[in-house]
Amino acid sequence: MGQGNIAAHEENVDVEEIEPGDILKILKAHQGDVGGLISILQEIQSTYGYLPAEALRIVGRQTGRSMVDIYGVATFYRSFSLKPRGRHLICACLGTACHVRGAPRVVDELEQQLGIKAGQTTEDKEFTLETLNCLGACALGPVVVIDGHYFSKVTRARIRPLLDKALEGFDTTELGKDSRIFPIEVSCPHCGHSLMDDGSTIDGHPSIKVTISMDHRDGWLRLSSLYGSYNFSSEFEVPHNTVVRFLCPSCREELPSTSDCSTCGAPMVPMLVNGGGIVKVCSRRGCRNHMLDLI
Amino acid sequence: MITLKINGLDVTVEKGSTVLEAANFIGFPIPTLCHMDGLTPYGACRLCVVEIGEGPGAKLVSSCTYPAEEGLVVRTASSRVLEARRMVLELLLASCPQSKTIQDLASAHGIRRQRFRQEYEDCILCGLCVRMCAEQMMAGAIGFRNRGENRSIGTPFDIKSEECRLCGGCMYVCPACQLRCTYTEPEKAVCGGCANLTPPCVEKEQFKDMMCYMNPCVACEIKKD
Ligand code: FES
Ligand code: FES
Numbered sequence: 001m002g003q004g005n006i007a008a009h010e011e012n013v014d015v016e017e018i019e020p021g022d023i024l025k026i027l028k029a030h031q032g033d034v035g036g037l038i039s040i041l042q043e044i045q046s047t048y049g050y051l052p053a054e055a056l057r058i059v060g061r062q063t064g065r066s067m068v069d070i071y072g073v074a075t076f077y078r079s080f081s082l083k084p085r086g087r088h089l090i091c092a093c094l095g096t097a098c099h100v101r102g103a104p105r106v107v108d109e110l111e112q113q114l115g116i117k118a119g120q121t122t123e124d125k126e127f128t129l130e131t132l133n134c135l136g137a138c139a140l141g142p143v144v145v146i147d148g149h150y151f152s153k154v155t156r157a158r159i160r161p162l163l164d165k166a167l168e169g170f171d172t173t174e175l176g177k178d179s180r181i182f183p184i185e186v187s188c189p190h191c192g193h194s195l196m197d198d199g200s201t202i203d204g205h206p207s208i209k210v211t212i213s214m215d216h217r218d219g220w221l222r223l224s225s226l227y228g229s230y231n232f233s234s235e236f237e238v239p240h241n242t243v244v245r246f247l248c249p250s251c252r253e254e255l256p257s258t259s260d261c262s263t264c265g266a267p268m269v270p271m272l273v274n275g276g277g278i279v280k281v282c283s284r285r286g287c288r289n290h291m292l293d294l295i
Numbered sequence: 296m297i298t299l300k301i302n303g304l305d306v307t308v309e310k311g312s313t314v315l316e317a318a319n320f321i322g323f324p325i326p327t328l329c330h331m332d333g334l335t336p337y338g339a340c341r342l343c344v345v346e347i348g349e350g351p352g353a354k355l356v357s358s359c360t361y362p363a364e365e366g367l368v369v370r371t372a373s374s375r376v377l378e379a380r381r382m383v384l385e386l387l388l389a390s391c392p393q394s395k396t397i398q399d400l401a402s403a404h405g406i407r408r409q410r411f412r413q414e415y416e417d418c419i420l421c422g423l424c425v426r427m428c429a430e431q432m433m434a435g436a437i438g439f440r441n442r443g444e445n446r447s448i449g450t451p452f453d454i455k456s457e458e459c460r461l462c463g464g465c466m467y468v469c470p471a472c473q474l475r476c477t478y479t480e481p482e483k484a485v486c487g488g489c490a491n492l493t494p495p496c497v498e499k500e501q502f503k504d505m506m507c508y509m510n511p512c513v514a515c516e517i518k519k520d
Binding site: 053056066067068069070071072075076077 | 425429435436437438439440441442450451452456458
């Protein structure tokens with residue numbers, strides 16, 4: 001308990017407004033499950049990208065747990081963060097195997113390129129750099145994970161290109177002459193209205209336009225109509241790993257989900273394929289699971 | 296009732312007792328640091344090690360957390376136990392040499408040197424204060440935070456806890472806090488300022504952001520002016 005950490009903590013006191021209703025909703029979903037603290041914290045973390053102090057207080061009040069318990073859990077696990085994280089999360093492995101394979105140099109390079117130390121966030125809130133100890137992929141070391149994408153045998157020279165790519169987003173697909181990529185046209189399963197937006201193209205084809213809703217915010221999302229391409233654009237930035245609701249822009253109904261993603265468990269959003277069939281895409285940003293059933 | 300053998304003597308204790316309680320009952324002293332009557336056993340310091348079982352299957356366990364079992368054979372002062380205990384004390388000395396409690400225990404066990412890198416921690420993470428606060432004072436103002444190397448005891452966010460009533464219970468049970476506030480010279484400083492305040496944190500109005508020995512320390516604040 002150094003005398004110095006008081007000042008350090010003052011700047012952590014979050015100014016960000018949180019919506020108590022959101023927290024209550026999360027708590028409600030976990031009502032009655034006794035050991036649910038970790039899942040509650042996980043959900044709060046995925047909503048805000050970190051654990052706001054006020055949110056922890058609400059959790060304490062509602063579940064009757066003491067604040068120290070919650071704080072203890074929140075600081076015990078590395079995946080929880082009490083400070084807002086940047087838009088892109090970089091985790092560099094410093095485990096034994098990665099260490100001997102040169103991970104310290106990779107981390108040095110990352111720190112230098114970003115101008116921050118491990119555990120910090122860049123001023124422009126783009127990157128957060130964290131280190132961890134072994135991802136279980138030792139033979140591939142040094143391993144760096146950026147926004148959920150794993151990079152193996154990383155060298156110093158690869159850092160800059162990786163950072164640039166991260167800024168661009170790993171979700172963009174390079175379109176080659178891949179025969180698995182072909183255009184489809186879809187419509188809303190509720191009102192049958194076409195979801196195609198001829199006015200704006202992605203990958204050179206008319207895009208699929210839907211409304212997405214997240215944190216009481218609505219906005220448009222345009223998906224590439226090429227089946228197999230993950231390129232998209234949206235009105236506002238959707239944080240990695242968040243699940244959004246998909247609505248039809250014409251009838252404003254939610255595209256009704258009938259199944260959950262086999263990879264991440266988020267609801268799969270169905271759209272009717274013109275000419276018969278159904279295409280389903282996962283509603284979690286960053287999850288690339290999708291399905292096509294043609295009739 | 297359960298009968299077990301401690302250092303060759305049969306002792307009968309109630310079901311649910313620990314080996315430590317049984318040994319104390321029959322009069323074999325076992326040194327403890329993180330144990331206190333009225334608080335749940337925690338097994339953090341390992342000073343209370345005893346040897347159980349016989350032959351090659353014999354093993355060392357912490358007696359404060361080990362439940363007395365029927366027919367259990369316990370040795371509280373075998374050479375293996377004494378050696379382990381001395382090692383524990385030496386390690387404690389290496390991390391927190393300023394503690395009078397640890398010094399006394401070490402000297403009682405004939406420890407004359409300390410072979411490890413010297414540190415000057417103000418906390419040995421025995422958890423007595425945490426349990427005191429939660430179980431006797433019913434407050435739950437302090438707890439463990441972080442993990443591994445960075446584990447520490449304190450309040451959430453390091454700010455004064457709303458639950459803390461400045462009872463001083465944490466300070467009272469702390470085996471290391473005689474010298475908690477040492478400023479920059481841990482080797483020399485003998486502050487004990489906080490322990491000399493009776494009752495602790497007297498001027499509660501004046502020091503309303505202070506929490507006994509937690510940051511910020513009342514005694515240090517007093518010394519400042
Ligand atoms: S040490 Fe890096 S993955 Fe195991
Ligand atoms: S007294 Fe038993 S482990 Fe500390």
